[in-house]
Amino acid sequence: MVRRKPGTLLPLEVAILDAATTAARDGEPEFHGFAIAQRMQARDGARRLTAHGTLYKALARMEADGLLESRWEDADVAVAEGRPRRRLYRVTPLGATARTRALAQSGPTAATPRPGLVT
Amino acid sequence: MGADGAGFARWWAARYTRGLPDEVGARRRAEIECDVFEHCQATNGRSAAVAWRTVRGVHADLAWRREERRLMQGSHRTPTRLRTTWSVVTQNWFAPLAVLVAIFDVLLAIGIATEKDGKLPGQAIGPVVLIALAALLVAGLWLRWRAGEARAQRTGSVAAAVPTRWIAGLVAVLVVSLALLVVGVSTGSLVFFFVAVSVLKVVVLVLATVGITRAVRSADPGARVTLANGMIIAGVLPALLFFWMIVPALIALAVIVGVLTTNPRVRPAV
Structure with missing residues (x-):
């Protein structure tokens, strides 16, 4: 199992924060699991979506660390669109700072797509 | 579908x-x-x-x-009051000693400021630095308490604050330094005093610098524990520097050992 050093982010966590930041710039400050998996797939040029277990474990860990915050979508919205309710995540100021720091530490290549950043 | x-x-x-x-x-x-x-x-x-x-x-x-x-x-x-009390006592036993060192810092500052034969700018700068270190120590204690609470609520982690080999190495250095101090006191040798105090100062400064640097650079809220430890250690430096008073220096050493061998993260969330 991948372990991170205190105060550092795993590549998947950086990818999530980066994709979420890009989504926010595109006018979507909140995201749900599948949407962020799609964005990361496009960002990294990966063939596959991040696995369920890997993705939701990372989201839970990041929320516990204060990098993300989340809420349930309004049930009426989901019912109106005929789909299950989404858990909506948002990058916190701490998450934004951590992303900036991680990208600065790893250099400009960290912001570029990296194939294979799944599972 | x-x-x-x-x-x-x-x-x-x-x-x-x-x-x-x-x-x-x-x-x-x-x-x-x-x-x-x-x-x-x-x-x-x-x-x-x-x-x-x-x-x-x-x-x-x-x-x-x-x-x-x-x-x-x-x-x-975690919910029992007895378990919570036990965790607080075992993981924060050094806190009263640290408060004593803070009081020592303040009294020392007052003593220097009111000294009749004192010379400027030392008589002005010294008390300011001492009061600042006392404030740093108290702030470190508070930060450690709050960081431990947040961490316990989040993960209930019981991991050591620092690696065991670091603790062992540091305790060994402190024991040797203390032995040198004792020898210095009993024989009146300035060489022993000089070596012991120099070693202590270097160790404490390095640890404080590493702790603050890690905490500042870290995105992990738990790193506040490390920052708090650095602040507490910096706050006990004056007591170590006045080693010839023996008791304050020993209390300061006990605080450093307490800070580095306990972990506020085991405190159950109340």
Whole structure:
């Protein structure tokens, strides 16, 4: 199992924060699991979506660390669109700072797509 | 619409969330349900893709389950007042000693400021530095307390604050330094005093610098513990520098040992 050093982010966590930041710039400050998996797939040029277990474990860990915050979508919205309710995540100021720091530490290549950043 | 793959994902989510707290399991199952639905919509129901995505995450699901089970078992053990009190006492035993050192810093500052034969600028700068270090020490104690509380609520982690080999090495250095101080006192040798105090100062300064640097550079809220430790250690420096008073220096050493060998993260959330 991948372990991170205190105060550092795993590549998947950086990818999530980066994709979420890009989504926010595109006018979507909140995201749900599948949407962020799609964005990361496009960002990294990966063939596959991040696995369920890997993705939701990372989201839970990041929320516990204060990098993300989340809420349930309004049930009426989901019912109106005929789909299950989404858990909506948002990058916190701490998450934004951590992303900036991680990208600065790893250099400009960290912001570029990296194939294979799944599972 | 990918019934087999989606069904497998739902079945697996129901399996690995079984026995977890209701809200934890329900949230994960609801998120998987939503994800699978969106995935099927996006791929026109490619069943194999959903199933394969589930399979690839099995190890992470099981690791997450183990972590949740550990937290659940930990939370069942925490609520008693006796357990909470015991954790506070064992992990913060040095706090009263640290307060004594803070008082020592303040008294020393007053003594220097009111000294009749004192010379400027030392008589002005000295008390300011001492008061600042006393404030740093008290702030460090408060920060450590708050960081421990947040950490316990979050993970219930019982990991050591620093690696064991670091603690062992540091304790060895402190013991040797203390022995040199004792020899210096008993023989009146300035060489022993000089070596012991120099070693102590270097060790303490290095540790404080490393702790503050790590905390400042870290995105982990738990790093506040390290920052707090650095602040406390910096606050006891004056007592170490006045080693010939013996008692303050010994108390300061005890505080440093206490800071580095205890972990506020084991304090149960109240």
